[in-house]
Amino acid sequence: LAKTTQPISMDSYEGQEVNITCSHNNIATNDYITWYQQFPSQGPRFIIQGYKTKVTNEVASLFIPADRKSSTLSLPRVSLSDTAVYYCLVGDGNQGGKLIFGQGTESSVKP
Amino acid sequence: DVKVTQSSRYLVKRTGEKVFLECVQDMDHENMFWYRQDPGLGLRLIYFSYDVKMKEKGDIPEGYSVSREKKERFSLILESASTNQTSMYLCASSPPTGLSYEQYFGPGTRLTVT
Numbered sequence: 714l715a716k717t718t719q720p721i722s723m724d725s726y727e728g729q730e731v732n733i734t735c736s737h738n739n740i741a742t743n744d745y746i747t748w749y750q751q752f753p754s755q756g757p758r759f760i761i762q763g764y765k766t767k768v769t770n771e772v773a774s775l776f777i778p779a780d781r782k783s784s785t786l787s788l789p790r791v792s793l794s795d796t797a798v799y800y801c802l803v804g805d806g807n808q809g810g811k812l813i814f815g816q817g818t819e820s821s822v823k824p
Numbered sequence: 825d826v827k828v829t830q831s832s833r834y835l836v837k838r839t840g841e842k843v844f845l846e847c848v849q850d851m852d853h854e855n856m857f858w859y860r861q862d863p864g865l866g867l868r869l870i871y872f873s874y875d876v877k878m879k880e881k882g883d884i885p886e887g888y889s890v891s892r893e894k895k896e897r898f899s900l901i902l903e904s905a906s907t908n909q910t911s912m913y914l915c916a917s918s919p920p921t922g923l924s925y926e927q928y929f930g931p932g933t934r935l936t937v938t
Contacts, residue, residue: 744925
């Protein structure tokens with residue numbers, strides 16, 4: 714079973730850039746890496762997805778090194794409303810691409 | 825916008841009861857999923873379905889079954905609820921976009937079994 718590892722929590726201040734890294738060994742060759750955001754009492758919400766190198770959208774950037782054994786979600790200039798739990802989602806190369814959520818990183822933004 | 829709705833936000837059931845959790849999506853998605861979420865354990869996949877009447881076991885299928893008679897509806901069934909099934913249950917759907925994992929989640933059902 715492929716294992717994904719994220720920091721349990723991170724603290725930051727408004728206006729800072731927040732970077733959250735997910736480690737994922739044995740990711741399937743053609744699988745995407747996807748990140749989700751979850752606020753209390755809500756279901757997770759898709760943020761960004763990538764396969765390699767760098768992807769950027771209006772919300773975040775995603776950096777994926779060549780070996781694809783990790784990925785880093787980057788949130789620029791965070792605000793209080795970015796306080797949430799962030800999950801990475803990858804396929805499991807040992808199980809035919811079955812989806813494996815990380816444990817989630819609780820990111821708290823302080824004023 | 826994609827909308828995934830779940831039949832209840834909060835549910836309290838007694839041990840041994842049969843429990844039905846309903847999920848409906850309005851975007852004609854082929855794939856639908858049931859997860860449970862527990863503190864410290866993240867999201868764990870119970871079952872998923874990639875087509876009507878098709879189902880696949882996820883990581884923790886024991887004690888659960890599912891039904892998908894129509895494309896837009898995916899039901900999770902607890903045949904005989906137990907206290908260790910007290911949890912947040914999340915439904916999701918996604919189109920069959922190859923290896924993309926963009927899933928759309930419902931708001932969740934917090935089930936308490938007493």
